[in-house]
Amino acid sequence: MEVLQHLRGPIPTTMREVSALSQLNLDEDVPSIQGANFPILLQSNTDTNFSDITAFKSAFARSAEDARVYSHLNTLLEQGQEYAIMLYTWRSISRALPFIRSSDQPNRIKIYEKTKEILEPHCLKLKQFMFFQDAAIRRFVEEVKRLAHKDQKNFFVNQAYLVTLGKMIKMFALLDEMKNMKASMKNDYSNYKRAAQFLQVNDPDSHDVSIFLAKQKIIRDTLKESLIAIDGYEDLLIEIIHNSAQMYENKVYILPEEKHTHVIVIAFSLYLLDSGRIVDGKQVGVCLNKIAKRLNIGKLDRILKECEVVNLFGDMSVEPFSYVRQTASFDPSKWPECNSAKVSGQGVILTHMARFQEEYTSLTSDLAWHTNTTSIRLNERSAKENQELYDLALRGLQYLSGWSVQVLDTFSWKLAHCASGFTNHECPKDAENYEKATRYNYNSEERFAMIEIISMIKSVQTQLLRLEACYSEAIGRSVYRELQSIVVGQLSAPLLKAQKKKERIMLARLILAIQATCADQCCDLSQLWYREFFLEMTNGACIQFPIEMSLPWIFTDHILESEHPGYTEYLLYMLDLYNDAADCALNRFRRRFLYEEIEAEANLVFDQLVYKLSDKIFRHYKRYASSILLDKRFRAEAQRTASWREPYPPPNRYTAALLRQRNIQLLGRSVDINRLICQRMTKAIYKSIEVAISRFHSSDITGIIYSTITLDHELISFRVKASNLKNSYSLPLTIDCRPNSSNMKVVYRLA
Numbered sequence: 001m002e003v004l005q006h007l008r009g010p011i012p013t014t015m016r017e018v019s020a021l022s023q024l025n026l027d028e029d030v031p032s033i034q035g036a037n038f039p040i041l042l043q044s045n046t047d048t049n050f051s052d053i054t055a056f057k058s059a060f061a062r063s064a065e066d067a068r069v070y071s072h073l074n075t076l077l078e079q080g081q082e083y084a085i086m087l088y089t090w091r092s093i094s095r096a097l098p099f100i101r102s103s104d105q106p107n108r109i110k111i112y113e114k115t116k117e118i119l120e121p122h123c124l125k126l127k128q129f130m131f132f133q134d135a136a137i138r139r140f141v142e143e144v145k146r147l148a149h150k151d152q153k154n155f156f157v158n159q160a161y162l163v164t165l166g167k168m169i170k171m172f173a174l175l176d177e178m179k180n181m182k183a184s185m186k187n188d189y190s191n192y193k194r195a196a197q198f199l200q201v202n203d204p205d206s207h208d209v210s211i212f213l214a215k216q217k218i219i220r221d222t223l224k225e226s227l228i229a230i231d232g233y234e235d236l237l238i239e240i241i242h243n244s245a246q247m248y249e250n251k252v253y254i255l256p257e258e259k260h261t262h263v264i265v266i267a268f269s270l271y272l273l274d275s276g277r278i279v280d281g282k283q284v285g286v287c288l289n290k291i292a293k294r295l296n297i298g299k300l301d302r303i304l305k306e307c308e309v310v311n312l313f314g315d316m317s318v319e320p321f322s323y324v325r326q327t328a329s330f331d332p333s334k335w336p337e338c339n340s341a342k343v344s345g346q347g348v349i350l351t352h353m354a355r356f357q358e359e360y361t362s363l364t365s366d367l368a369w370h371t372n373t374t375s376i377r378l379n380e381r382s383a384k385e386n387q388e389l390y391d392l393a394l395r396g397l398q399y400l401s402g403w404s405v406q407v408l409d410t411f412s413w414k415l416a417h418c419a420s421g422f423t424n425h426e427c428p429k430d431a432e433n434y435e436k437a438t439r440y441n442y443n444s445e446e447r448f449a450m451i452e453i454i455s456m457i458k459s460v461q462t463q464l465l466r467l468e469a470c471y472s473e474a475i476g477r478s479v480y481r482e483l484q485s486i487v488v489g490q491l492s493a494p495l496l497k498a499q500k501k502k503e504r505i506m507l508a509r510l511i512l513a514i515q516a517t518c519a520d521q522c523c524d525l526s527q528l529w530y531r532e533f534f535l536e537m538t539n540g541a542c543i544q545f546p547i548e549m550s551l552p553w554i555f556t557d558h559i560l561e562s563e564h565p566g567y568t569e570y571l572l573y574m575l576d577l578y579n580d581a582a583d584c585a586l587n588r589f590r591r592r593f594l595y596e597e598i599e600a601e602a603n604l605v606f607d608q609l610v611y612k613l614s615d616k617i618f619r620h621y622k623r624y625a626s627s628i629l630l631d632k633r634f635r636a637e638a639q640r641t642a643s644w645r646e647p648y649p650p651p652n653r654y655t656a657a658l659l660r661q662r663n664i665q666l667l668g669r670s671v672d673i674n675r676l677i678c679q680r681m682t683k684a685i686y687k688s689i690e691v692a693i694s695r696f697h698s699s700d701i702t703g704i705i706y707s708t709i710t711l712d713h714e715l716i717s718f719r720v721k722a723s724n725l726k727n728s729y730s731l732p733l734t735i736d737c738r739p740n741s742s743n744m745k746v747v748y749r750l751a
Contacts, residue, residue, distance in 0.1 A: 066161060073164050076136050077164075086129070087182055087185065090182055093119060094119070094184075097111075112194075113199065116201070119192035122188060123189050126213065130212045133172075133175060138226075141226045144227060148233050166261065166262075166265040170264045170265055172220065174312055176218075177318060180217065186213045220272075234273055238291070241273075248307075256401075256404050257311075263303065263307045266303060266320070267320030267321060268323050271324065287329045289334060301334075301336065306346065307320065308346050309412045311411070311412040315527065315530050315534060319416065321335070347412075349407075356402075359399045364463065367392070367467070390475050403457050404524075406453065408525075410446075411527065411551075415437045418441060419436045420436070432534070432542065434537075435548075438549050438554060447558045448567065450555060451558070454573055523580075524583075526583065528581075529550065547601055552574050552575070553608070556571060556574040569657045572658075578605070579667065582595055582602075599667055602667055610673065617681065624717070629709070629713055659673070660674065693707070
């Protein structure tokens with residue numbers, strides 16, 4: 001057997017070579033109107049999760065100790081993410097199992113055995129989840145106790161530590177909400193427990209798991225009770241709240257998830273902080289109203305009003321201020337913004353469109369200029385040019401972040417505020433909740449705005465990824481130069497020598513983080529497809545929602561039905577949402593059934609797209625041929641006397657970019673949409689001519705004028721289509737009128 005040799009090489013060289021492969025010219029010279037899809041994707045990761053801390057241990061032992069804590073907490077965060085995925089993607093299994101109707105049922109033993117066999121692996125995961133949340137709470141409480149100790153108050157808690165603790169708090173909030181939401185999970189465990197008891201299987205943890213699953217808010221309550229027992233825990237929580245508020249206000253985030261994390265940390269920390277209670281007639285514990293000045297509640301009130309709804313996971317959304325309302329010392333007068341009737345501007349996407357369009361125009365023009373400059377460059381860039389590319393890449397990430405945040409903010413807002421008969425008169429009373437949140441919750445202007453922003457995100461992503469190799473080198477050189485100027489200019493020589501290797505590692509992580517963010521996460525809009533939360537709400541009545549409720553198809557169909565000429569080229573960007581969702585199902589959730597559902601819907605949507613688009617194009621060219629045949633004097637007279645204004649349809653409306661696409665990337669497949677549409681158009685012309693000739697055969701001699709005009713119309717329409725569709729469209733046509741013994745018969749040949 002041949003043994004493959006693992007070739008090793010420097011990361012910059014490898015990335016340049018892979019980038020060169022992705023830039024091979026395999027396509028024709030056509031406009032780029034689809035999302036970025038590369039057959040080869042390189043992801044390099046040098047993050048060791050601080051496992052190499054001992055190699056850099058110095059006199060500052062506290063830094064090494066903190067790094068070990070980061071490593072452990074990051075491991076817990078990764079495990080918590082896996083359990084969140086498990087809970088979110090949980091589908092009821094017991095509904096598909098046979099039901100025991102009576103104790104006299106002859107095959108009940110076999111049914112119970114099979115039920116236990118099927119459900120046992122899944123219920124074991126629930127038991128492990130219970131153990132995990134208990135261990136995670138204990139570990140978090142230990143860290144709070146250590147940092148709140150009086151001996152530790154002489155040391156400051158660095159920002160990285162506060163951010164990591166904030167992520168832990170967000171993880172507890174997420175797991176608690178998802179456990180409360182999943183009723184199917186509890187039903188499955190009840191069925192498993194019933195079968196295990198019937199078969200007399202001894203499980204000492206079964207009762208604890210049942211209580212854990214049945215009790216609402218058990219994770220947050222357990223965490224809060226554990227924190228209250230710590231003396232001085234409120235100081236650390238206040239510091240975490242201030243850090244998250246500062247990062248939110250200064251926009252120290254790139255991904256929408258990071259922004260929403262800051263808001264959830266603020267709200268959930270306030271819930272954990274409030275421990276006021278009456279003991280023996282005396283007020284004990286921490287009361288939010290008494291520490292209002294330390295918290296700066298006015299600023300927190302404004303933040304929670306600005307981000308009134310946050311995306312928790314997938315299609316799950318939560319109102320952060322609801323945590324504050326649940327506190328024992330909640331005083332509405334302290335929170336005027338959140339308790340006001342004023343509508344938050346979070347879900348109003350139309351007010352941001354002018355700014356987004358201006359940002360997109362300036363960014364794409366700068367990217368195009370640098371692309372042209374790079375293609376003809378022969379020498380190395382100067383330090384100034386590297387800094388310009390660094391600034392441009394950073395600006396691109398900031399713009400992408402702002403656009404993506406607004407799309408998901410609008411999406412989350414709509415999910416939390418479903419349509420009703422008062423907001424949309426077309427919304428039926430018996431519509432599904434998910435249908436109210438998607439199909440009837442966006443008016444025409446909002447749909448066009450969402451379509452345009454999604455297209456802007458995908459377009460800029462494609463341009464940035466094409467220049468990734470050039471940007472990587474420029475960013476590396478620029479960051480290195482800035483870093484060296486700081487180190488050499490501000491730090492002493494011994495410190496420079498001690499920190500040299502460590503700074504290089506931080507530099508590499510920064511560069512790779514920028515690349516990974518630019519390439520994938522900042523443009524990931526997969527959440528627009530997922531609907532597990534709303535499927536759970538149907539309680540098994542709906543296995544999967546139809547495509548009429550799916551946002552990717554809603555936006556695609558809106559472009560087709562509106563026939564807006566400026567949005568036709570955005571059609572393929574909407575299909576890229578399925579690529580995002582499929583990538584999330586495979587690489588993040590790792591659930592095959594989700595990918596198969598996405599694939600099935602994408603296939604159906606693409607078939608509908610080709611069918612509708614072919615029909616639109618066919619009708620468009622029929623109207624164009626009719627405009628040519630229309631008598632010019634009649635048109636002029638109608639426009640003069642009847643104020644009739646019917647402009648000539650543009651002949652290249654669909655062919656300017658859309659029909660020139662021959663390699664559309666959809667779920668790993670390359671599709672020639674030009675060829676598919678031409679096949680349907682050919683069949684449509686055959687059918688149209690057959691109908692015209694059949695009508696002539698069934699009429700008398702007076703129908704020859706109508707038939708001649710009809711065939712002339714078809715011939716002109718065909719010639720215009722053939723000239724615009726170029727080599728993909730070939731339909732030689734010969735029409736001949738031959739006298740017969742009884743009547744005139746039309747003979748035609750289509751080849």
